[in-house]
Amino acid sequence: MLRRSLIAGAAVVPFLRNAARAARDAGVLRFGLSSYPPTLAPWQNAGTAAGTVQLIMNRGLLSYAPDGTLQGELAERWGRDGDAWVFKLREAQFHDGTPVRAEDIKWNLEQVAGEKSTAYLRAQFQQAERIEMPDARTVRLVMRTPNATIPLLLATFFMPVVKPGTTGAGAQPVGVGPFILKAAERGVGLEFEANPKYYKPGLPKLRGIRATAYADENLRVAALQAGDLDLIEYVPWQSMAGIEADPKLRLDATDGPYMYLVFNGKAGPFADARVRRAVAHAIRRDEIVRAAFFGRGKPLEGLPVTPGTEFFDSVRARAQAYDPARAKALLAEAGHPNGFSTTLLSTAQYGMHKDTAEIVQQNLAAVGIQVELKLPDWATRVALGNRGQYEFAVGGTASDSNDPDGMSAVLDGTLPPSYTRSINLPTPRVHDLLAAGRSEFDPAKRRAIYAEMQDVALEQAEFVGLAWRSQGYAMSSDIKGFHNLPGSIGFFSGYTLETAEFV
Secondary structure (H helix, E strand, O other): OHHHHHHHHHHHHHHHHHHHHHHHHOOEEEEEEOOOOOOOOOOOOOOHHHHHHHHHHOOOOEEEOOOOOEEEOOEEEEEEEOOEEEEEEOOOEOOOOOEOOHHHHHHHHHHHHOOOOOOOOHHHHOOEEEEEEEEOOEEEEEEOOOOOOHHHHHOOOOOOOOOOOOOOOOOOOOOOOOEEEEEEEOOOEEEEEEOOOOOOOOOOOOOEEEEEEOOOHHHHHHHHHOOOOOEEOOOOHHHHHHHHHOOOEEEEEEEEEEEEEEEEOOOOHHHOHHHHHHHHHOOOHHHHHHHHHOOOEEEOOOOOOOOOOOOOOOOHHHOOOOOHHHHHHHHHHOOOOOOEEEEEEOOOOOHHHHHHHHHHHHHHHOOOEEEEEEOOOHHHHHHHHHHOOOOEEEEEEOOOOOOHHHHHHHHOOOOOOOOOOOEOOOOHHHHHHHHHHHOOOOHHHHHHHHHHHHHHHHHHOOOEEEEEEEEEEEEEOOEEOOOOOOHHHHHHHHHHHHHOEEO
16 A cells, blocks of 8 residues: 555656646746745734735735835825825725725724724824825825834735725635735645736736745755745755755845844843843854854844945944953953853744854853753743743844834833843833934934934843844746845845746
């Protein structure tokens, strides 16, 4: 029976590959996702794979162009009018042919900000005082206080526009994006076809997309190399060199996500900012880049301000650079001349987290800090982080945008407890400066505000940067039009699937 099963399985493989190649020949892109989306409901934070699926089938008011600048989607034009943001809508239709009107935008914004909403950006849009509709193609979003970052929020995959009344339990929301969901097999994959009513003439260029979940990163790479997939996300770092060397494939990677340390300031040595700064100066970040990311990344020696933006400062970017003598001096000044013992929370589920923790452990031992590693599964690590049951911990994320306000989620200690930021370290001055930058529109004044914010945050050291990590897509070399967006917005690269095509 085993032999017959093996023979039957061997016969199926060529059939599946022939079917996959037939789909490709028909203009259908075969996309390998890192996981099956846990939900297709709009406005949620369900991970990058789920966000990419949202971008395949949905659009909002704004999006990002390949160079990382904002561009209009349902909003043909947008701008400020006092404390309001005004959006002029283009002519567009939902997937079922219903025209998109201002009242539809208003309904979507109200769902996000509703009292019972579970939307990721609920708190931000509850700052809206009212939503006005001067006419069927104009929306005025009047804020309680000035807010310069609203367009950035509207460009994320957390803010799609769907047809009112199509978001109930078990319903499939009707969107306006370049592709329409035709079939889905939970845990396996999703089938999309081009939207003939898409508001951008000539797009999408593909006839469809077949998205298949490959949770095992090695299988995902192998399927691409075998020709069974055309595009994959989350390329493992150990596979990048092999992909670059394969003339049939192309790697598109950018440094955007990052690794860092967070602290519990409730009691013990880490309640003292001098100890946290000592930790910052004791770590050889180049070792983390080599060990955890196979050299695919760069040291992060300060706050995660996106290099190349007007807010990046090369001096502040090295404020936490390796300096063991300074680390020992700070420990002595804080009353720990012989170091101390502590525990570091990370996880063994993801190699990059475990490898990072081991390098931190080794480096801190050199300045007298003896570290015991706690490496539970990822779900436990998140739960312990949210409850503050740790002394210090390894984190990994990306900012919400390339704007400094995108760092709020990891720097603003006045926000509710979260594993993504330090706990019991309220940092009210950082909070105030982030709020000031958010409400300021003058570029020079914003630069000054964020420069001061960086100085305060670096002095407090509730965030210790470790490494930028390369995040890559890999694809067949005959695909053009798909781009990895720069910096922190790389996770929104699914926007460019509308221009992807085979050549």
